[in-house]
Amino acid sequence: MHQTETRTVRGTLPTGSPDFVYVPVEVPEGTREIKVSYTYDRPAVPAGTAGNALDIGLFDERGTELGGRGFRGWSGGARTEFFVRADDATPGYLPGTIEAGTWQIALGPYTVAPQGLSYELTITLTYGEQAAAPDPGYPPERAKGRGRAWYRGDCHLHSWHSDGRRTPAEIAALARAAGLDFINSSDHNTHTSHAHWADAAGDDLLVMLGEEITTRNGHVLALGTDPGTFVDWRYRARDNRFGRFARQIRRSGGLVVPAHPHATCVGCNWKFGFGEADAIEVWNGPYTPDDEVALADWDSMLVASVRDGGAWIPAMGNSDAHRDPDPVGSPQTVVLAEDLTREAIQEGIKAGRSYVAESKNVSLAFTASGGQGGHAGIGGRLAVAPDTPVTVRLEVSGAPRCTVRFVTDQGVRFTGAPLPVAGSGVVEWRTTPANAAYVRAELRHETAAGPVPGALAAFTNPVFLGRTAPVAIDHDRERG
Structure with missing residues (x-):
């Protein structure tokens, strides 16, 4: 039986508290486990006023400096307790040797009621010999692909390592059922799931590793980083620190993808600008009005890119699935890639060779042709x-009674008749580069609201028309 020692710490955080408050814990030699549980009050507040919400995490003796050298885990508000040992830890936390020194419990007062936020921490230290720390194993960066082909993926998924309720194995099973070829792990503010995906991957499913960096001024996906990459989240737009961490994501082999930029949840609206973005998550989960705003905002960026001759930023869509009944793979991004590898999928996303579909049932082929046998596809x-x-052609399957729209820098220029109940059809439209600097396609569901467009069933990245057109943004090339 191991000897234990329990301490209790109480405090109150007023409104206007810092984003993060650190409570020191002295950890002596011979400690084999640290366990923390916490509670906080939730007083009644007037309608329209934020109540109390308190996140929690842990940093070890290496400190709390920005960059995360001492990071040992974060569960946000998803758990009321956690533990860390050399050989094991609560999902969201890193196992590893318990070194003596001053550790820090990180408290994140997400919202504070007018009455303040009173909390109580119970810290239990267990003493004894430490077990051996595990050697992490990671999924391979290649799956058995079909060569140059269209591959389906979902790059925004949460497991029980943050506020999801599914294990990596459960997510992988749902991804396979959704017809996906690749996924990206993206737990909030922690990378601890990285070492738990190897058994879930396979020849038929590429698992990329990442994180959803959840700041108080918006969320961003680190898409396909090197195994074990942690990206800090403890800054706001006014701190002018995001560029540092965007560069870290790219140095670690990942893409920078702002997520649900117009979402209405507290802290979700994106305020860092898009100068560092490799792509934008325009469609997040079930199609809602904030996705419609994100789509319109992205389209305005396309207009600015052709007007100014600057680089353009491709769009993508992901499920942001957390728990039942959230469907994995709805929506999904369908990428034209040279093979089913991390590098090839990322290159296809960065180049905009992709479209977004609500499910595996929907397939698109979108091209523009004209001149002396000229031909271009999505992102081209x-x-x-x-x-x-120029003749623009869209071939559709799996979209019963959906309506095709062609959108250019001049707005919606063509709306077709609803597709038949069978869901397949071919729609063509003719234009010139003088009248359309780009064309992108949308598939819309039926709507009963008159002129209001229906929810998306699918949309494409643009095909650009003309001798001069923007190129997809490439931050690595710009720095070179």
């Missing part, structure tokens, strides 16, 4: 003179 450019006739 048809380099013809301004007055050259």
Whole structure:
């Protein structure tokens, strides 16, 4: 029986508290386990006033400096207790040797009621010999692909390592059932799931590793980083620190993808700008009005890119699935890649060779042709003179009674008749580069609200028309 010692710490945080408050814990030699549980009060508040919400995490003796050298875990508000040992830890926390010194319990007062936030921490130290720390194993960076082909993926998924309720194995099973070829792990503010995906991957499923960096001024996906990469989240837009961590994501082999930029939850609205973005998550989970705003905002960015001749930022869509009944793979991003590898999928996403579909049932083929046999696909450019006739063609399957819309820098320029109940059809439209600097396609469901467009069933990245057109943004090339 191991000897234990329990301590209790109480405190009150007023409104206007710092984003993060650190409570020191002296950890003596011979400690084999640290366990923390906590409670806090939730007083009644007037309608429209934020109540109390308190997040929690842990940093070890290496400190709490920005960058996360001492990071040992974060559960946000998803758990009321956690433990850390050399050989094991609560999901969201890192196992590893318990070194003596001053550790810090990180408290994140997400919202504080007018009455203040009173909390109580119960800290239990268990003494004795430490077990051996495990050697992490990671999923391979390659699955058995089909060569150059369209691959389906969902890059925004939460496991029980943050506020999800599914294990990596359960998520992988749902991904396979949803027809996905690749996924990306993206737990909030922790990378601890990275070492738990190896058994879930396989020849038929590429598992990329990442994180959802959840700041108080918006969320961003680190998509496909090197195994074991942790990205700090403890800053706001006014701190001018996001660029540092965006560069860290790219140095670690990942993509920077702002998530649900117009979401209405507290702290979810994206305020860092898009200068560091490799892509934008325009569609997040079930299609809602904030996705419609994100789509319109992204389209305005496309207009600015063709007007100014600057780089353009591709769009993608992900499920953000957390727990039952959240469907994995709805929506999903369908990427034209050279093979089913981390690098090839990322290159396809960065180049905009992709479309977004609500499920595996929906398939699109979108092209523009004109001139002397010229041809371009999604994310490409048809380099013809301004007055050259161009034929835009969309082939659809799996979208019963959906309506096709073609959108250009001048707005919606074509709306077709609803597709048949069978859900398949071919729609063509003719234009010129002088009238359309780009064309992108949308599939919309039926709506009973008159002129209001229905929810998306799918949409594509653009095909650019003309001899000069923006290129997809490439931050690595810009720095070179």
